[in-house]
Amino acid sequence: MQQGKGVERRTVLKAAGASLAVTGLGATATACGGGSGSGDGTVTIRYAWWGAEDRAQRINKTIDLFEKKHPKIKVKTDFQPYTDFGKKFNTQASGGNPPDVFQNAVGFLRKYDAKNVLLDLSEQVKAGNLRMEGFRAGLEKFGEIDGRLLGVPVGSNSMALVIDKPVYARAGITPEMGWTWDDFDEAMARVRDRTGRAGDSGMYGVMYLYDLYLRQNGKAFFTEDGLGFTEADLTRWWTKAEKGVASGLFADPKKVAQIKPKSALSAELAGSEFTWDNFTVRYTSEGKSEYGLAPIPTTDGKRTGQYLGSLMLSASKRTQHPVEVAQFIDFMVHDPAVATIMGYDRGVPATTAQYEAYRPTDPVNKAIAAYEETLVTAGVLEPITPHPNGADICEAAFLRIGEELGLGKRSVSDAVEQFFNESKTALSS
Secondary structure, eight states, rough: OGGGGOOOOGGGGTTTOOOOOOOOOOOOOOOOOOOOOTTTEEEEEEEEEEEHHHHHHHHHHHHHHHHHHHHTTTEEEEEEOOHHHHHHHHHHHHOOOSSOOOOOOOHHHHHHHHHBBBBTTHHHTTTSSSOSSSSSSGGGTTTTETTTOOOOEEOOOOOOOOEEHHHHHTTOOOOTTBHHHHHHHHHHHHHHHEEEEEEESOOOHHHHHHHHHHHHHOSSOSSSSBHHHHHHHHHHHHHHHHHHHHTSSOOOHHHHHHTTTSTTTTTSSHHHHHEEGGGHHHHHHHHHSEEEEEEOBBSSSSSOOOOOOEEEEEEEETTTOOOHHHHHHHHHHHHHHHHHHTTTBBESSSSSHHOOOOOOSSSHHHHHHHHHHHHHHTTTOOOOOOOOTHHHHHHHHHHHHHHHHHHHSOOOHHHHHHHHHHHHHHOOO
C-alpha cells in the first residue's frame, strides 16, 4: 500500500489497493521451482514485486542488506510496473516457473490458492524460520486462509477521506470520528456552496468504500463464496452517486476522466476523495494545497466498518528453497533496518519492531501514523471482508462499470445488471 516519490500512481478509483487481474494460473506443486543452488552451498531465490521506481530502489537496498547478513542466500529481483506485473506472473505461473517469493494482495489469495500456486508457510513458522509474533493490530492473521499461512503482511493501511484542508476550512467543516453519511452529505453541499468546488470526487467505482458502507449495515461486499449484497442494494448506492453528480455534490465524471492520471482532489475539481490512508503523499506531490485525513462517515455514528489492509509476501509452492524463502520474508517484515529504508512505501510497517524503528518526521507521514493509531485506539477495526476466488475480477468490473455509469454510457439499472452478470461468472469459475 506507498510514500514519497514511490507512491503508486493510482487511487481507489483506479482499482487501488489490491486490484490486479491475474487469471489462468495453472501451477501445481512439484519438486521443481524457480530458485537455484551452487556447489558451495549458496542458494539463489527469485523475488518479484510491482510498484513505482522508487520502491524498486528501496527494495534493492533492503536486499543488499539481507545478502550481507545471509551470504549464502542470493536474491534475484524481478520488478514490474503495476500494470505489467500480472501478465508476467501469469505467464510464469502457468509455465511452472513462478518466482520463489513475490508481493501479493488479499484479492488474489484465494485465486492463487485455487490454482495451487501458494506455499503454506505454517511449517516454516513451526520450524522457527519465520516469526509470526509482534505484528500490529492482528495483522498476523491477514494472510491466513482456512488455517494456512499463505501471505505475510509487510505494511498496513485503511480507507480514509483525504481532504483539501483549506477548502474544508473555508466551508467551515471539521469532520470528527462518528460523523454520519447525512453529515457528510451536508458537508459536501457546504463545500459546493461556499467554495465553488464539488464536495467529493465521487463514489461510482470505489468498491472498498461501498464495502465499508455495507459492513456498517450488517452486510459486506463479499462473503466466503460470493457477493454479500443484492441488486437492490447496489441500485440504491449508484442512484445516490448519480444524484450527487447531478446536484454538484460530486465531481463531474467526464472532467475527472479528462485529468487522469491526476486525481480530482489534487486537480481542484473536488474538496475530498476516498482512498487508502497511505496514498496521502500522492496528493501532496500532485497538488498545490495542504491535505489531511478525515474519518469515514458512519450509518449509526459508531461503526465505520474499517479494517487494516496490507500488501504481503507470499511464496511459491514450487520453490526448491522454502527455508531460505521463509528467512527472507522474516527479514523483510521484522528487521528494523528494513523499515528505515522502506519508510511507508508499502504502508505503515506491519510489525511493532519496524513500526518503532521508523518514526516519520514529515507532516504527511506523521498524519498517516496518527490516523491508524486513532483507529486502533477507537476500537473501530474489524476483521477484513472475505475475498473469494474471482474477487479481483469483480473489483475490476465494479470500477469499469461504475466509470461507464458516471460517463453516461449506462443507466443505473443496466450497470447493476451488468455487474451482477459478470460477478456471477467470475465467482463461479
